Amino acid sequence: MAGSIPASPTVSAAAPRRASASPWAEAWRRFKRHRLALAGTALLALMALAVLLGPWLWTVPINEIDFSAKLQGPSLKHPLGTDDLGQDLLARMLYGGRISLAVGLASMLIAILVGVVIGAVAGISRGSVDAALMWLTDLFLSLPQLPLLLLIIYLFRDVLKNWVGPEAGIFILIVAVIGAFRWMPAARLVRAQFLSLREKEFVEAARALGASPSRQVVRHILPNALGPVIVAATIDVAAAIIFESTLSFLGLGFPPDIPSWGRLLYDAKDYLDVAPHWALIPGSAIFFTVLSISYMGDGLRDALDPRKVL
Amino acid sequence: MWQYLLRRLAIAVPSIIGISVVLFTILALAPGDPFEELAANPNVPPEIRANLRAQFGLDDPIATRYLRWFGSMLVGDWGYSFASRVDVDTLILQRLPVTLVVIGASQVLALLVALPVGVYAATRPYSIFDQIASTIAFAGYALPTFFTGLLLILVFSIHLDWLPFVYRADLPGSGWPWIWAHVKQSIMPVAVLGLFQGAAWTRYVRSSVLDVIRLDYVTTARSKGLAERVVIVKHVVRNALIPVVTLVAIQMPAVFGGAIVTEQIFRVPGIGSLLISAILANDTPVIMAVTFVLSILVILCNLLADILYGWLDPRIAYR
Numbered sequence: 001m002a003g004s005i006p007a008s009p010t011v012s013a014a015a016p017r018r019a020s021a022s023p024w025a026e027a028w029r030r031f032k033r034h035r036l037a038l039a040g041t042a043l044l045a046l047m048a049l050a051v052l053l054g055p056w057l058w059t060v061p062i063n064e065i066d067f068s069a070k071l072q073g074p075s076l077k078h079p080l081g082t083d084d085l086g087q088d089l090l091a092r093m094l095y096g097g098r099i100s101l102a103v104g105l106a107s108m109l110i111a112i113l114v115g116v117v118i119g120a121v122a123g124i125s126r127g128s129v130d131a132a133l134m135w136l137t138d139l140f141l142s143l144p145q146l147p148l149l150l151l152i153i154y155l156f157r158d159v160l161k162n163w164v165g166p167e168a169g170i171f172i173l174i175v176a177v178i179g180a181f182r183w184m185p186a187a188r189l190v191r192a193q194f195l196s197l198r199e200k201e202f203v204e205a206a207r208a209l210g211a212s213p214s215r216q217v218v219r220h221i222l223p224n225a226l227g228p229v230i231v232a233a234t235i236d237v238a239a240a241i242i243f244e245s246t247l248s249f250l251g252l253g254f255p256p257d258i259p260s261w262g263r264l265l266y267d268a269k270d271y272l273d274v275a276p277h278w279a280l281i282p283g284s285a286i287f288f289t290v291l292s293i294s295y296m297g298d299g300l301r302d303a304l305d306p307r308k309v310l
Numbered sequence: 311m312w313q314y315l316l317r318r319l320a321i322a323v324p325s326i327i328g329i330s331v332v333l334f335t336i337l338a339l340a341p342g343d344p345f346e347e348l349a350a351n352p353n354v355p356p357e358i359r360a361n362l363r364a365q366f367g368l369d370d371p372i373a374t375r376y377l378r379w380f381g382s383m384l385v386g387d388w389g390y391s392f393a394s395r396v397d398v399d400t401l402i403l404q405r406l407p408v409t410l411v412v413i414g415a416s417q418v419l420a421l422l423v424a425l426p427v428g429v430y431a432a433t434r435p436y437s438i439f440d441q442i443a444s445t446i447a448f449a450g451y452a453l454p455t456f457f458t459g460l461l462l463i464l465v466f467s468i469h470l471d472w473l474p475f476v477y478r479a480d481l482p483g484s485g486w487p488w489i490w491a492h493v494k495q496s497i498m499p500v501a502v503l504g505l506f507q508g509a510a511w512t513r514y515v516r517s518s519v520l521d522v523i524r525l526d527y528v529t530t531a532r533s534k535g536l537a538e539r540v541v542i543v544k545h546v547v548r549n550a551l552i553p554v555v556t557l558v559a560i561q562m563p564a565v566f567g568g569a570i571v572t573e574q575i576f577r578v579p580g581i582g583s584l585l586i587s588a589i590l591a592n593d594t595p596v597i598m599a600v601t602f603v604l605s606i607l608v609i610l611c612n613l614l615a616d617i618l619y620g621w622l623d624p625r626i627a628y629r
């Protein structure tokens with residue numbers, strides 16, 4: 001671990017500029033070297049910007065039906081073509097992108113929150129609590145996730161729909177369920193980090209100074225365990241986007257009037273022969289989003305691992 | 311070895327119980343009543359409904375209901391399908407072989423792709439081959455199965471017209487043409503599932519072989535004068551496969567998820583498409599049974615992974 005102590009006088013004498021850099025600046029320097037990660041981040045930022053600002057710039061409504069223009073390929077009037085009801089695909093793609101990214105981020109937040117809490121509790125407590133939590137983690141890892149997701153959505157969607165409305169209801173349901181089935185990797189990671197970190201000298205020093213267990217965790221252990229968690233979080237966003245698209249593709253996600261990317265693919269699959277653009281556009285959008293996030297995660301993994309020499 | 315297997319089986323039992331508890335909790339928490347349709351029907355008087363409820367034990371305490379439900383799940387008494395009026399177990403037994411064949415074939419395909427490509431890429435790290443393979447693997451992992459399925463249909467069924475895009479279990483005919491027709495219609499589902507898995511496995515195999523190949527015992531094997539081939543196949547790959555087996559076992563639930571999607575795209579009559587049609591038809595007994603069967607299959611796969619461990623690394627079995 002000697003390499004992770006940058007503040008030694010010889011190093012700062014040899015490279016004064018680097019010694020003053022904060023860990024985050026250091027990480028950014030390493031991240032920048034990963035060109036694909038940089039490209040992925042840029043593409044992702046572009047997409048996020050497009051779906052956030054796009055609906056203001058491209059003001060065609062998502063549900064304007066025009067049978068005279070149905071199943072058209074890309075043209076000036078409809079840059080991404082139209083679907084079987086003549087609805088503009090660009091507007092629907094922008095709207096769907098909002099949903100996909102929002103589902104991805106919200107599910108990730110839930111999964112990481114649950115994972116960090118469970119992993120931290122398991123990692124700091126020994127004996128039966130740790131064993132029980134890890135058994136629970138392993139149990140959840142061996143659950144068949146997609147069938148269970150489908151089952152839960154089948155059983156609960158009507159209640160939530162009546163309760164908070166169709167759009168918010170299905171959103172809450174999907175986000176909660178994906179979050180509830182994706183926390184295990186984060187929990188394992190955090191626990192593994194805790195097991196090694198809690199024996200480190202600086203934590204022992206904090207303990208000797210009388211820091212309570214919760215202070216040890218929050219002030220000393222958790223900040224040092226965050227690197228892998230951030231990487232896991234990026235991967236979770238991608239996984240959640242795929243999960244949501246899968247559900248919508250199976251016809252069990254968002255209702256037809258809310259065009260998420262998976263839903264667009266589901267609607268498009270019966271028109272592959274006459275309107276391939278309709279399926280290719282949302283499909284590529286999912287592909288490029290997930291690919292960008294994966295490359296970003298890869299770059300973050302390199303950037304946030306202080307032992308890594310690049 | 312037998313003792314080890316028994317121990318692993320003993321660990322599998324609590325997981326089955328745990329999964330059954332999760333399933334039953336979801337079902338018990340769910341709103342709605344299996345006799346809702348009867349309640350809405352004015353021709354069914356309330357006392358008959360109450361009798362039916364008592365007959366099916368719906369008013370018993372939850373622990374009793376769970377034990378009875380789990381007991382009948384275990385002995386295969388899964389009730390009958392609301393939609394088709396057929397016993398659920400015959401329905402599942404009809405569909406299961408197709409699913410197992412498609413999943414099995416795709417796993418073999420994934421192995422045939424991932425093992426050679428991953429090992430070859432790792433023996434020549436950062437070569438052109440490695441970079442191309444890694445990029446394709448990365449991209450393949452980001453391509454969801456439902457999109458690759460549609461892409462394959464677009465290319466091979468619509469543009470080239472080589473392969474049928476609807477899977478038929480009841481193909482007429484016999485002999486070689488019949489077998490060939492079956493192979494032809496299985497190519498795309500198996501490829502979609504297998505290549506997705508293969509992409510993930512290639513990355514695992516590569517990084518795992520890279521970890522092992524620098525170890526001292528590999529240098530020793532080389533300095534003994536063993537052929538490079540023997541070093542790689544007998545010394546490196548066997549040890550590198552141990553972490554790969556772990557990762558593959560963890561991925562099994564995702565494989566079954568992918569199978570559901572693939573069956574849905576190509577209309578393969580397996581239990582995945584049975585699940586989807588049951589959900590769309592509100593056919594609760596079938597949904598529960600399919601979910602339960604898929605859970606058991608995942609646990610069986612984990613058990614299989616444990617057996618593989620014992621074979622790959624005998625130390626694990628005797629510990």
